[in-house]
Amino acid sequence: MTSVQLQLSRPGADSCDTGLTTAPWDIDLAxxxxxxxxxxxxxxxxxxxxxxxxxxxxxxxxxxxxxxxxxxxxxxxxxxxxxxxxxxxxxxxxxxxxxxxxxxxxxxxxxxxxxxxxxxxxxxxxxxxxxxxxxxxxxxxxxxxxxxxSMADMANEDDVEACWDALTELYGTEPDAEGKLPVIPVTYMNCSAALKAFVGRHGGIVCTSSNAATVLERAFEAGQRVLFFPDQHLGRNTAVAMGISQDLMPLWRPRKPNGGNTEAELMDAKVILWNGFCSVHKRFSVAQIEQARAQYPGVQVVVHPECPLPVVQAADVAGSTDVIRRMVEAAEPGATIAIGTEINLVNRLAAQHPDKTIFCLDPVVCPCSxxxxxxxxxxxxxxxxxxxxxxxxxxxxDEETSADAKVALERMLAALPR
Structure with a gap:
């Protein structure tokens, strides 16, 4: 195992907040x-x-x-x-x-x-x-x-319902000449059952980081626009990869009129992004990637699509946790791989592949707390x-929530990752 891996793996290393050595039952009380x-x-x-x-x-x-x-x-x-x-x-x-x-x-x-x-x-x-x-x-x-x-908690049922009411008032509810509805809701898996049920009731679909591209493609087959929540970064990264301009992706900020946007911006929109994020993944930066490339020439950089767009664009590969795992497994012995995701997975991959140099982009990133x-x-x-x-x-x-949510989840399971 390399010195980088040793630094990341040993207890008390700078890769973790030292508070995480505390037993979780103590944390639970706060x-x-x-x-x-x-x-x-x-x-x-x-x-x-x-x-x-x-x-x-x-x-x-x-x-x-x-x-x-x-x-x-x-x-x-x-x-x-x-x-x-x-x-x-x-x-x-x-x-x-x-x-x-x-x-x-x-x-x-x-x-x-x-x-x-x-x-x-x-x-x-x-x-x-x-x-x-x-x-x-x-x-x-x-x-x-x-x-x-914390990401799931950034979108609650009341705020999403208020957003939906505002959007349907602006767009109407009738399909266009091609039969496409004005807007289709898509929720990331990281949300409550109530929001999965909301999506199921309104003809939408749940996605994961594995199948987000497939889900967005299917949503655009049914609708003119997509409301994507709660993770703005996964929505933005996936839509940009599909060729959609960022100018057509307004950010919806809950409890602000029109989500803080003009009616013209919303009318032009292709993807309305919810103002949510993952606290772990938003910490990764382009500067960290530049430092990794300077320190390790030839390093391969792979990041999770919950990272901000500039980070995804600066990386060699962006993909789900399973994509990251498979990339590491496929790399040649001696490869150096910098990873932008949760540290437990990074450390486990480093331990499983001692013939490769594997490290986390952020030296102070913590496990998902x-x-x-x-x-x-x-x-x-x-x-x-x-x-x-x-x-x-x-x-x-409850049965009613479960029935509606199951509709959206079954659509998700049918949307196989590409």
């Missing part, structure tokens, strides 16, 4: 998203909070927790499936039956209709999606209810409760 989150990310008052974790799980040594998780999984067998997102810490990933991005894990949830419980090691909106797609008798469990998403809240203590707790016949931390979406 308001906010946790260490590493942007100071601008204000958590909603109604955001789910995690109750007190029993002391035995907080005090148990790591080795004991891992053994208890393995024992509980062995006892439960096929009755439980554990899903782990790429951004989870290694101590969780080692216990996951499936590891992937949000698109892959949505499919994995569908592939286990006979499991009694789906334990989703990710964040709240992902567990909601699994509940929508799973059978009614299946239980979907989020080990730590405080594992939310809410993904970090899924700790082996929480996983051991929910699994042992299942063994005892108790379902804790169940994520349930």
């Amino acid at each position: 308001p906010g998203y946790g260490p590493g989150a942007s100071a601008d990310d204000v958590i909603p008052a109604a955001a789910p909070r995690q109750g007190e974790l029993p002391a035995e799980y907080k005090q148990a040594p790591d080795a004991e927790l891992h053994e208890r998780i393995r024992a509980a999984k062995a006892t439960l067998g096929d009755r439980v499936v554990v899903l782990g997102h790429f951004y989870q810490r290694d101590e969780i990933v080692e216990h996951a039956d499936y590891v992937g991005d949000s698109f892959q894990l949505a499919n994995a949830a569908l592939e286990h209709p006979h499991a009694e419980a789906i334990v989703f090691c990710g964040v709240h909106f992902m567990a909601e999606t699994a509940d929508i797609l799973s059978r009614p008798e299946q239980s979907v469990i989020l080990p730590n209810l405080a594992a939310g998403c 809410t993904m970090y809240r899924i700790h082996p203590g929480y996983l051991a707790w929910v699994l042992e409760e299942l063994v005892a016949g108790n379902v804790v931390n169940r994520i349930s979406v």
